[in-house]
Amino acid sequence: MGLQLVFVLETNKQCNSDWIYIKDTIEHFYEYERTQVKFSPLYMNGKGNYRKKEKQVKQLVKLYDAMAKTNHSSVLYCFDCDDYDTKPDDRNFLEQTKQYCSDNGYTFIWFCKDIERVYIGKKVDDSQKKKEAELFKKRKHIDKVDKHSLSANNYQINTSNILTVLDQLPELSRKN
Numbered sequence: 001m002g003l004q005l006v007f008v009l010e011t012n013k014q015c016n017s018d019w020i021y022i023k024d025t026i027e028h029f030y031e032y033e034r035t036q037v038k039f040s041p042l043y044m045n046g047k048g049n050y051r052k053k054e055k056q057v058k059q060l061v062k063l064y065d066a067m068a069k070t071n072h073s074s075v076l077y078c079f080d081c082d083d084y085d086t087k088p089d090d091r092n093f094l095e096q097t098k099q100y101c102s103d104n105g106y107t108f109i110w111f112c113k114d115i116e117r118v119y120i121g122k123k124v125d126d127s128q129k130k131k132e133a134e135l136f137k138k139r140k141h142i143d144k145v146d147k148h149s150l151s152a153n154n155y156q157i158n159t160s161n162i163l164t165v166l167d168q169l170p171e172l173s174r175k176n
Contacts, residue, residue, distance in 0.1 A: 003037050003038070003072060003171045004039075005040065005073075005169075006061065007042065008042045008050065017133035018078060020137050021115055021133060024137055025150065026172070028175075030172040033171070037172070047080065050097060061075065075105075077101050077106050077107070078109045079111070080111050081113050084155055110161055111160045112158065112159050112160065116132060119141070119145060121158060
């Protein structure tokens, strides 16, 4: 039985910053059978494009699931919360995307206020995101990330629900 995890990410393929943080998180906190879990990052090129990726999501799922009768896929949409606490448009966007995920059987992962603040504790200019993510990986800064900040249940600055979500997948076992 194989599992494909489709991570739908705000960033673009050239930058790839979101995937660097997420993949580091998986490798640091979880053990899994490498032949049984496939990771498929899918890039939105901006969070407003999440609905436009539906066809690609369905294609990835269909192709993987068709490879073996016991294969299945899980789709995880990853969003930054941005200024949810001060801007009603940002709060409404989160509610819309959360509902979209619920309506389609997808999982909703959030990073508050953005993925860089969760992992490195600061806001990063768009032009520096790739560089900062690469430095994070190179310097193994995942070792310094507090697992509790990745296990939040409610939006709070510098937190995410990513571990809470990944803990629900039986194919991933949390390392001690």
